[in-house]
Amino acid sequence: MPKAKVTVGFRDQLRTAEVELPEGEATPWDGKSDLKVVGKPITRRDGALRVSGKAKYTFDLQQPDMLYAAVVRSPLPAAKVRSIDFSAAEAMEGVRAVYAVAEPGADILFAGQDVAAVAATRPELAKLAARAVKVDYERRAFVTNTISAAKPDAPKVHRAAVQERRTEGDEPGTGGGAEAKGNVRPLRPMQKGDVEAGMKGGTVHEASYVTQVQTHSALETHGIIVRWDDDQHITAWSSTQSIFSVRDELAEVFNLKPANVRVHTDFLGGGFGAKFGASAPGSRLGTIAGELAKKTGAPVKLMCDRHEEQVCTGNRPDAHQDVRIAGTSDGSLTAIHVRSLGSAGIGTGAGVGRNAFAIYTKCPNVLVDSSDVFTNAGPGTAMRAPGHPQGAFALELALDELAVKLGVDPLAMRLKNDEHPVRRWQFEEGGKRFDWAAKRAESKKMREGKARIRRGVGVAASIWGDFGRPKAAVATCSVLRDGTVEIRNGVQDIGGGIPTVLAQIGAEVFGRSLDTISVKHGDSDFGSSVGSGGSQTTSSVTPAVRNACEAAKTQFIAHVADLLKAAPTDVVWGADGTLRAGGKSITFAQACKKIDGESITATASRPRTYGAHPVAFLGAGMPEIAGVQFAEVEVDTWTGVVKAKQILAMHDAGRIMNRLTCTSQVNGGVILGTSYALMEQRVMDHDVGRMLNPNLESYKICGAADVPKIEVELTDVFTGANNTGAAGIGEPSTIPTAAALACAVFDAVGEPVRRLPMTPSRVLAAMGLVPTKGIIG
């Protein structure tokens, strides 16, 4: 295997490392590469379509003779279906077919579960008909409160064995658990050293931290259009962040060859982890649309409405974390113990991420012990950095509480325990830029002066892995006779702007302008690709595209050498696009015109990750991604209202591919985290087992006026992991925000608010100004 020397590291901490390159692999861009297009702030190539209403999302599409489906959902959180009567619905205007999702005898496990569906000529007629379907239920006992459900005498949520459901949105390496006892399913613990011994070696802080259920609330709801082209072929248009998982699920459900299912996602109105597969996590959308389309012989469109989106398409599970953390007077941590109960409703995966285990690595003794608790509520699923924001909140606030006890500055304490060189730089540099020491002194003064309006600052860290996947993405590059360089890959654009980045790769390799590069994506016929989950899209797809472009370029140079009657090695590619050899020259356009056939084409994929600099993620073969955020809040101690004033977000995403769109993603992570910290909460009525705010007016998400001032620092880190050096940013950028804000509130008021969201009543309760009892949640 050929070896290559690459320059790895960041800023002034660069060094040479040797990596083994698989056969056919392009020489990696590294810390010494001077790139002209990659890394620059390039506007999105489909921007004009998106600002003119011309971009057609799945929700916008119509097919000739298309029918609209609506789903009958259980109003009860636990029941047995006795019977379903479609007679009234079938007789209604416009109704073309009905379908029983649940047969008589089926178990209902949450309010919102699929029971039946109808297809009609208009969406409003389908909704009316769905309401006319009469379902007879036998009610059963249920439990929706996580702590109540964990008790031995709680009603048992699942009557059958539970299958762990994982998607590409789940963090690789997590998952796995023991057999459930009652409703409690212990997850694989993360453990090192001896926690009890560590506790004896330091001052201990112990407290409980609670985070809420957050819903993804993508603006485009889940939905799909299924059309049977014949009895062996389906074409589907799906609002998905993983085209190929939609294809595979439809193929499996309808017993078709995957190649006979074609899936399109030209534009996608957000996903955030909930849009994998043809079904939503709590609703079999693909099956329903496919069955109704089969029955009627017409294309069927099934889009969730906002209520359905809130109750049955996934959520970020809650977490109840008991934290014990110990350290010595110099700020060294001696032990961290987190015990967590969380509920992903009827689903699995309520862990609390890697934060406690893998960030403050100098702490020798760590135990993170979490369990899924089943409740009669819609299934949780991966949501932007699954587990991490909840884990970060408990760990970082507990760390600050211990720091106060020890009389150590929280920033100094983090530097004392974190060994990651990039994160250490982010802490140090961010502390200077944020004016940390002066701000802490100022907030202390306001606290001691008992000012009504107080400011406070906090800092928290992010950990993620570069989960770029080998072999998953297959890209094709063609140099066409008209001079266009065409890149094909099936990948969908979740909003990160991947087509723009792929065009940048093509422009860089060929030295051509961006407007001569064509990118075809969002279609399963354009070559296999990854789902947009785990922050792995850019790191998985760009290296495959680069390999395809480099291979096509090599062929193109051979073609030019033929034309100029020279050896390929003698061909010089001028900056103006003119190709020269042996005193002769030809322009790129002329050389393209002389291509035999349609094009010069090469197809390639991405090999395994071959480097992990500067730090390997949990000792595995991929780099760890670092991030740190500083937060400043203003708290009105009379009303309890917290205002997020500013966030300084210091992030690493490997080599930054596009500084404009990458910064936008960080803005998004910060705003989502702010929303989680201060506003969002699924409110359940535990007496009736239903969500009380399944909408967007009482389920509060951040609006423009709620957003802090955001400053983003993106540091190029050269990892030697793949040939473009790309890593991910979507998830790392939302992990520390709520934690940093919670630490800042603690700094402002002097008391910790150990429960998210930090609503006014909780802030006042933490300050002892109102009783704790009676606070919702």
Add this chain to the structure above:
Amino acid sequence: MASRNALTRRGLFRGIGSATVVAGCSGTAPTVDPSAPGTDAALSPGEIGPAASRLSFELNGKAVQVDVEPRTTLLDALRIDLDTTGPKKVCDRGACSACTVLVDGVQRNSCMMLAHDVEGRRVTTVEGLSPDGKLNVLQQKFVEYDALQCGFCTSGMLMSCTSLLQRAGGAPVSADEVTHAISGNLCRCGTYPNIVKAVVAASKEMA
């Protein structure tokens, strides 16, 4: 006209998810065969429904005619009957403003209006901002400042900001004014800061 303009969706529906559908706009029981479209002989002048009846209005500068039922929202008529899908259906109850359009130059949530409310009126959607295919300054600035990610809130944002710039009458707008103007528009990707920058820049360029 006055009676039509007085129709509101809240007046007709008790709420989304309600099974109540008012059959005729006069508030009385239907007196016509609902299966006979366009027969409104039995209705008093100004009364329509329950069947689809002709609606005429100006959409993005062009006269359009379409048969819609009285219960159909402006948003559904635009999206389903007129294939004008720039306005997005996100909450369908006036909470997110993704469906914002201008009616006679005034910004409205098209999910909260009935289609027949725009009889004879002027409706502008995001598609109407660049009728000749060339992006206007505001649209250009949205692209330049990356004021969009997934793009699903973008149409509504652009219409709210268009309305702001119209109200400003050519004067530059401040970041606070933009924030206020889009405070009813929800975005989940986190584009707010770049939208504010884009609109401020557009207003300066247009001033």
